[in-house]
Amino acid sequence: MNLQVDWKAPIRTDVELKSCTTFKIGGPSRYFAEPRTCEDLFMALSFHREEGCPRYILGRGSNVLFSDAGFPGLVLSLRRLESSRIFFEKEGLVRASAGMSLIQLNLACQEKGLSGVEFLCHIPGTVGGALVMNAGFGRPDGKYQEMKDVVESVELLYPNGAVEVLGREDVRFEYRNTNLPQDVLVLEVRFRLTPRRRDAIQGEIKANFRYRNSVQDLRYPSAGSTFKNPVGYSMTGGELLDRVQMKNMRVGGAMVSDRHANFILNVDHARADDVLELMSIGQKRVFEQFGIRLEPEVRYVSSHDS
Ligand SMILES: Cc1cc2nc3c(=O)[nH]c(=O)nc-3n(C[C@H](O)[C@H](O)[C@H](O)COP(=O)(O)OP(=O)(O)OC[C@H]3O[C@@H](n4cnc5c(N)ncnc54)[C@H](O)[C@@H]3O)c2cc1C
Numbered sequence: 659m660n661l662q663v664d665w666k667a668p669i670r671t672d673v674e675l676k677s678c679t680t681f682k683i684g685g686p687s688r689y690f691a692e693p694r695t696c697e698d699l700f701m702a703l704s705f706h707r708e709e710g711c712p713r714y715i716l717g718r719g720s721n722v723l724f725s726d727a728g729f730p731g732l733v734l735s736l737r738r739l740e741s742s743r744i745f746f747e748k749e750g751l752v753r754a755s756a757g758m759s760l761i762q763l764n765l766a767c768q769e770k771g772l773s774g775v776e777f778l779c780h781i782p783g784t785v786g787g788a789l790v791m792n793a794g795f796g797r798p799d800g801k802y803q804e805m806k807d808v809v810e811s812v813e814l815l816y817p818n819g820a821v822e823v824l825g826r827e828d829v830r831f832e833y834r835n836t837n838l839p840q841d842v843l844v845l846e847v848r849f850r851l852t853p854r855r856r857d858a859i860q861g862e863i864k865a866n867f868r869y870r871n872s873v874q875d876l877r878y879p880s881a882g883s884t885f886k887n888p889v890g891y892s893m894t895g896g897e898l899l900d901r902v903q904m905k906n907m908r909v910g911g912a913m914v915s916d917r918h919a920n921f922i923l924n925v926d927h928a929r930a931d932d933v934l935e936l937m938s939i940g941q942k943r944v945f946e947q948f949g950i951r952l953e954p955e956v957r958y959v960s961s962h963d964s
Pocket residue numbers: 680714715716717718719720721722736756757780781782783784785786787788789790791792793794795842843844845874876880881882883957
């Protein structure tokens with residue numbers, strides 16, 4: 659069904675959320691909008707205000723697990739929002755739309771000979787999602803970087819319609835998190851990059867991909883690392899889960915990777931409940947053996963969330 663009578667921005671109903679996440683899991687969203695322009699976005703937001711239902715902002719859905727029962731309000735997917743809008747300003751400053759994919763950001767910066775975002779290249783998210791998650795990556799033979807290292811400022815849209823630009827010093831970046839309120843929408847991110855030869859940038863991207871391919875399990879749909887690495891411990895989340903024999907464990911259609919114990923894979927029409935059960939078993943075992951509480955990196959959106 660398409661509610662296009664009064665609203666120019668198409669608001670669809672009963673959209674299967676499994677089609678909008680890398681996990682390929684999730685029931686229907688009561689309402690769903692995927693605006694391409696700011697005008698469409700504002701219309702979708704007016705619809706939401708009128709309807710007064712819960713709202714969830716989505717990028718490329720690469721860090722989200724939706725409930726099997728779906729979502730009772732509006733899911734606002736920003737992966738197509740002005741997704742090719744990028745401006746190159748002076749002195750290495752680059753402004754990119756929140757809806758731009760990280761790979762597209764990389765291709766555009768590489769073309770201009772600007773370096774700094776290579777670590778983001780194969781993270782399957784958007785600029786906005788990477789900002790909110792403070793996405794990061796590093797190779798053992800290179801440096802570890804997070805969004806906080808390359809962001810100069812961020813443009814936000816508040817629920818009351820106000821737009822504000824915050825400098826990086828006004829945002830608290832944490833490990834796989836920021837302190838931005840949940841109802842704030844990231845519209846644009848400004849990066850500070852440095853000039854570098856294009857072949858060197860390309861070499862860095864290739865080396866990152868080779869390493870990523872050797873440690874992550876990219877054979878099946880997933881949401882990347884399920885848990886954050888515990889802070890202050892020498893072992894990573896994956897190593898702890900490996901030590902408690904989680905590799906290969908299967909519940910329904912979800913299975914812990916045999917290559918990386920922190921990756922849960924959707925091997926056969928997995929349900930969110932299958933993934934949640936595997937997560938709970940892993941957390942329980944790690945706590946019992948090591949006294950460490952693993953904190954989820956994947957964001958679970960239940961059918962009661964607002
Ligand atoms: C195979 C694989 C490998 C991965 N590797 C890495 C890795 O190396 N490093 C890493 O850090 N992560 C990794 N991830 C996780 C994920 O890709 C990142 O967290 C990514 O930054 C999420 O971006 P997204 O656009 O998909 O956000 P989503 O998953 O759609 O959303 C994540 C959060 O951000 C919010 N959000 C998204 N866009 C906006 C916006 N414009 N305004 C306000 N809120 C917003 C959502 O509400 C949600 O809370 C990996 C995932 C997969 C599937």
